Amino acid sequence: MHAVKALALSLALTHSAHADDWPRFRGPDLDGISKESGWKTEGEAKVAWQTKVGLGHAGFVISNGRAITTGHNGKDTDTVYCFDASTGDTIWKHSYPHPLDDLYYPGGTTGTPTFDGDVVYHVARRGQLFCFDAATGEVKWSKNLMTDLKYDMPTWGFTGSPLVDGERLLLTAGDAGLALNKNDGSVIWQSKNGEASYSSPYPLTRGGRDLAIVSNKRGYVCVDRATGEEMWDIKWLTRYGVNAASPIVTGDLLFVSSGYGKGGTLVKFPDDKATSEPEQVWKNRDFATQMNAGMLVDGYLYGIHGNEGQDGSGLKCFHLESGESKWTDTSFAHGAALLADGKLIAISEGGELAIGAVSTEGFKPTLKQKILGAKCWTVPTLANGLLYCRNDKGDVSVLDLRK
Amino acid sequence: MPYDHPDATMHATRRRFLSTAAAASTLSIAPWIRAQSKAGKTYRLGVIGAGGWWAMNILRVALEDGRCECVAMCDVDADGLEISADEIDADTGKLPNTYNDYREMLEQEQLDVVIISSPDHWHALQAIACLEAGAHIFVEKPTGHTIQESRAMLNAANKTGKTVQVGLHRRIGPHHVSGIKFLHDGGAGEIGMVRCFAHSPGGGPEAPTPNSEIPEGLDWDLYCGPAPLRPFNKRIHPGGFRHFLDYANGTLGDWGVHWLDQVLWWSGEKFPKSVHCSGGRSIKGEPVLNDKEQTTDAPDHQVATYEFEKFTCVWEHRRFGGNDVEKSNVGTYFYGTKGIFHMGWRDGWTFYPTTKGASPVHQDPQFDHEKDGHNVPPLWRDFIDSIEANRQPVANAEVGHLATNMSLLGMLSWKLGRSIDWDGDTEKIIGLGADEANLLLRRDYRGAWQYPAI
Numbered sequence: 001m002h003a004v005k006a007l008a009l010s011l012a013l014t015h016s017a018h019a020d021d022w023p024r025f026r027g028p029d030l031d032g033i034s035k036e037s038g039w040k041t042e043g044e045a046k047v048a049w050q051t052k053v054g055l056g057h058a059g060f061v062i063s064n065g066r067a068i069t070t071g072h073n074g075k076d077t078d079t080v081y082c083f084d085a086s087t088g089d090t091i092w093k094h095s096y097p098h099p100l101d102d103l104y105y106p107g108g109t110t111g112t113p114t115f116d117g118d119v120v121y122h123v124a125r126r127g128q129l130f131c132f133d134a135a136t137g138e139v140k141w142s143k144n145l146m147t148d149l150k151y152d153m154p155t156w157g158f159t160g161s162p163l164v165d166g167e168r169l170l171l172t173a174g175d176a177g178l179a180l181n182k183n184d185g186s187v188i189w190q191s192k193n194g195e196a197s198y199s200s201p202y203p204l205t206r207g208g209r210d211l212a213i214v215s216n217k218r219g220y221v222c223v224d225r226a227t228g229e230e231m232w233d234i235k236w237l238t239r240y241g242v243n244a245a246s247p248i249v250t251g252d253l254l255f256v257s258s259g260y261g262k263g264g265t266l267v268k269f270p271d272d273k274a275t276s277e278p279e280q281v282w283k284n285r286d287f288a289t290q291m292n293a294g295m296l297v298d299g300y301l302y303g304i305h306g307n308e309g310q311d312g313s314g315l316k317c318f319h320l321e322s323g324e325s326k327w328t329d330t331s332f333a334h335g336a337a338l339l340a341d342g343k344l345i346a347i348s349e350g351g352e353l354a355i356g357a358v359s360t361e362g363f364k365p366t367l368k369q370k371i372l373g374a375k376c377w378t379v380p381t382l383a384n385g386l387l388y389c390r391n392d393k394g395d396v397s398v399l400d401l402r403k
Numbered sequence: 404m405p406y407d408h409p410d411a412t413m414h415a416t417r418r419r420f421l422s423t424a425a426a427a428s429t430l431s432i433a434p435w436i437r438a439q440s441k442a443g444k445t446y447r448l449g450v451i452g453a454g455g456w457w458a459m460n461i462l463r464v465a466l467e468d469g470r471c472e473c474v475a476m477c478d479v480d481a482d483g484l485e486i487s488a489d490e491i492d493a494d495t496g497k498l499p500n501t502y503n504d505y506r507e508m509l510e511q512e513q514l515d516v517v518i519i520s521s522p523d524h525w526h527a528l529q530a531i532a533c534l535e536a537g538a539h540i541f542v543e544k545p546t547g548h549t550i551q552e553s554r555a556m557l558n559a560a561n562k563t564g565k566t567v568q569v570g571l572h573r574r575i576g577p578h579h580v581s582g583i584k585f586l587h588d589g590g591a592g593e594i595g596m597v598r599c600f601a602h603s604p605g606g607g608p609e610a611p612t613p614n615s616e617i618p619e620g621l622d623w624d625l626y627c628g629p630a631p632l633r634p635f636n637k638r639i640h641p642g643g644f645r646h647f648l649d650y651a652n653g654t655l656g657d658w659g660v661h662w663l664d665q666v667l668w669w670s671g672e673k674f675p676k677s678v679h680c681s682g683g684r685s686i687k688g689e690p691v692l693n694d695k696e697q698t699t700d701a702p703d704h705q706v707a708t709y710e711f712e713k714f715t716c717v718w719e720h721r722r723f724g725g726n727d728v729e730k731s732n733v734g735t736y737f738y739g740t741k742g743i744f745h746m747g748w749r750d751g752w753t754f755y756p757t758t759k760g761a762s763p764v765h766q767d768p769q770f771d772h773e774k775d776g777h778n779v780p781p782l783w784r785d786f787i788d789s790i791e792a793n794r795q796p797v798a799n800a801e802v803g804h805l806a807t808n809m810s811l812l813g814m815l816s817w818k819l820g821r822s823i824d825w826d827g828d829t830e831k832i833i834g835l836g837a838d839e840a841n842l843l844l845r846r847d848y849r850g851a852w853q854y855p856a857i
Contacts, residue, residue: 075607099610104642106605152615155637195618217618218482237486239456240641261490285493309774 018341022383023063023115025161025200026246027338032295032303034340034382038403041343041355042366045399048386049088053081054394055100055108057291062383063115066091066134070122071394072100072108080113080122080130082137085386088398092137098124101157106392110157110198116164116182123171125157131185143185145173151193154217155241159198163212165225170201170212176221176230177201177214189228198244198291209274213254217241220256224274232277238262245289248296248320254278255320259290259307266323286325287318292379295339296320300360302344308334308375315346317360326360336379347376347389353399371397446787449475449514449538451505451529452521454483455642459490460772461518461541461570464779466495470787475512477502481620483641503622505529509536516790519543520570522644523651524630527552530567531559531855539566539790541783544660545807546800548630548652551845553804553811554830555855560800568786568796569803573661574668575785576778577769582744582752586669590754590764591739597669598717599662601654602732606703606723609687611696612638629852636697646699653701654720655680655810662735663709664806665746666716669737673805674827675716680707680816686723707813718813749776815843 018037026032054071061068067085072078078098082091100107113122120134127145132138145151145158151174160172169182175194180187197215203225204211210225219236220243223229236243239260248255257264263285267278287294287305294303294316301320305328306313314330315337333349344363346354351372354365372391381388385402448465452458453476465471473491476499478484484501492498502508509517509532517533519526519542527547533540534556546569547553560567573579586594614634617623623635630649633639644650645657667673682705684690690700703723709716725732734747742756747768754764771780782798789796808830815832816823824834832840848854 100607101610102605102607103638146613153613153637193616195615237482237489239483239486241482262486311774 019384021063021115022381023061024163025059025061025112025114026293030202030246031248032293032338032379033297034338036382036385037341039341039382039385039401040367040403045353045367045369045371045387045401047371048086048398048400050398051081051083051088051396052394053390053396054079055106055392056110056394057378057392058109058390059112059378060381060383060388060390061113061115061120062381062386062388063120063134066115067383067388067398068113068115068120068134069388069390069396070109070111070113072098074100074107076100078109078124080132080137082120082132082134085383091135094130094132094137094139096124096128098126098128101125103156108392108394110159112161114162114164121162121164121169121182123158123160123162125159126153127151127158127173129162129171129180129185131182141185143180145171145178149173149178149187149190151178152195154196154198156198158196159244160196160200160215163201163203165201165203165210165212168225170203170214170225172196172199172201172214175216176223176233177212177228179225179228191223191228195241198242199246202247202249204249206269206276207272207274211274213247215243217243219243220247231275234265234267234278236262236265242290244291245293248293248301250296250320253281253320255301257287257289257293259288261285261288261307261310263288264323266320281321282323284323286323287316290334291377292336294318295337297339297342297358300326302339302358303337304332304335306334308349308377310334315344315363317363319360327362329363335376338379338382340382345380345382345387347371347380349376350374351376351391353380353387353389371399444515446471446515446790447474447513448472448516448518449477449508449512450487450518450520451477451508451533452519452525453487453501454478454480455520457543458518458520459487460775460777461520461543461779461783462487462491463494464783465516465518465541466491468780468783468787471516472497473499475500475502475508475514477505477508479503479622479625480618480641481622482618504625506532509533509538514538516541516787522626523656524548524644524649525628527556527855528629528852530556534559534563534565534567537563537565539786541568541570541786542803543570544803545652545656545810546803547807547811548650549843549845550808550811550815550830551857552855553807555857557800557804558857559855566786566790566796567800567803568782568789569798569800569806570779570782571661571664571798571803571806572778572782573665574798574802575781578751578766579665579746581766582746583665583669585752585754585764585766586737586739586744590741591737591744592741594669594714594737594739594744596715596717596738597666597735598719598738599659599666599735600719600733601658601662602719602721602725603723604725604732606686606721609698611691611698612636613696614694627849629848629854631849633692633697634694638697638699643699646701648700651701652810652814653705654722655702655705655707655718655813658720658733659718659810659813660806662733662746663716663718663809664802665735667802667805667809670711670714672711674808674825675709675711675812677710677822677824678707678812678816679822680705680718680813682706682817702817705813705817707816709809709812718810815840818843 163170176191195217199215221233265283294301305316315332317326337346355367356365448471682702707718737744
């Protein structure tokens, strides 16, 4: 195990100017932006390894030479896979019974696990929360959000990734989140029952208080991370109650956005007090993120706008303060994107990878390559020069972007 | 009570946020071209079931046509209602009044036209209420959940003289019109049998979905209305009612109405002489309904045989095992002496001649709405034109009723587990055991709701 880890690290360090793990959804800074540099942005990317993990949309997280994702077998079982990040060899896997729950999509897992040092956390759609030993896959503890904590399942199941916050594990559950002791799963605080939505808890600090924004069916709620006390909320009603995209926070501005034609709103905190509710700057329907939030660079958001099959869906550049669109590339349809070292890495819904410089003038890829079949809604993960991509059927393709 | 403002539905314990947003926002007004109606008036339009996606599709078509103004919307789901009203406000610059109860809306608004796009078990009752309130209606198919409800709706249409258009857009879609003409012109020769079908791929056992608390803002009692009050379950709402037999009639009561209507249209027949239907849930498994969880209960496959004077009609659906072996998973085959004619959806129509070496004849579809593949816009124009010309529209109450009966007779035979002989003139099942069977032409309503008299 250690040899593998050392090998992966040495390869990464040799070939990348800056290499990083990606231990959680949206990355170390929760902004969808990787700090890796020195990786390949033109020519053709070689496939490092491929595998199949089953149905779903869970992304990859990478830590200490391990790559973890999940999938469903199409019948009755979810599996959490831990691969050797470089070779794709299976280090461990853990299966548990789970229905397909194919509600208006082919079904399968939706949430991305979260690494925390030697452990990894995973929530199943029907609420089974696991704390695994990251090295062995041994279940250190497990709890069920429905049977143990009496929460109703959200329409598409529990999907937000757990957020590790000191000794706490914050989860998107109930009306306004849930905090468990990350070591044993005991309850620190819990919000009342209600329909959770699908974003991951997003931390922020205001007025010296540690806060988190969690989503529910009717909007986004800001709570005190220590106590669960509600500070304020943004009512953000969407068709089907889906608020899935992470908030974007920059300075005293906060942006939330949802799909189904809803769009987003930019709000501003009037002062530094934790309890002060933000005031609306604007709202419009021009940047509607159904699933994956955009990435903010120099005042512009880059990301996927719109829903599957909707006219105008695609990769978009959007000016945050004014709420105006700069450009949209509809060839990406309802795909996914991340950002690293001033480059956009986007995968179209149909499975074509494109890499090119971030620009407010448009997207001109310097690398374009068909890597997977449809549908690719999952954001690829870049870690240590490798790009981990999957589609909804669970075909995984890991590309080697090391020079 | 109408909600005086969408924010009235807000979470009471939380401080209001964006409470002035609706008033303060400067929303652009969509450039609807307002085609003046012949009468020079703009019709006051209301929508029942406005929180649903399909209701909004119809409403947008209506607004694009330009002869109606959306003044009122109604839904038992306050959140869905607010979302829809907000969308119309964004599109038109005018926020419609919103209501929880359609009776309240009809009383307050003096509507000229109403779109009814609620779950199926509501269609007939709401249609009758609208007609009696003096409104013309565009009502989604089916026209009833049981046959006598649908008959009562037809009677109300005849009695009030108001215009009824049923959402059978396949009566007006260009490839349907040209396809039926091809058949009427004898293109497929003499037709002795037809087969309607709708299959979907995949499928598997259905795991029960846990019941949950009634969501805030949802009037579940009024959602269920005259139908049984099930424990609330997310499989039912939003959007899943079609496969719960308390509120709809499964795939036969949905797709079946469209395709069986094509058979009536082609043949000019009004009803079959006898019906036999079998089917079940061999893949999805036994239905579950208890205080903890439930599954859908509609059959995952059905085969119904309808005997007409001059031909046999078969309905077939599977919610599994759909693939490309038969070229198409949906539509109707007309089997004729000159060949086989397929009336399809996205694949248009195709005639496969019997003559060796002869090439198939094909017609692509022309949709007004490519993504959803429908022709609601011409159906809507025909509706308003019919009101203005005082003529019958293409999918009037009788067309909708007879097509709905086809699907409901299939369901009735399936529930009875035997074939039935049907007297379409009196709309009664005849023969041995008719009394028992005729009980299924209606159902008991819940609480104070009254089954409509016929």
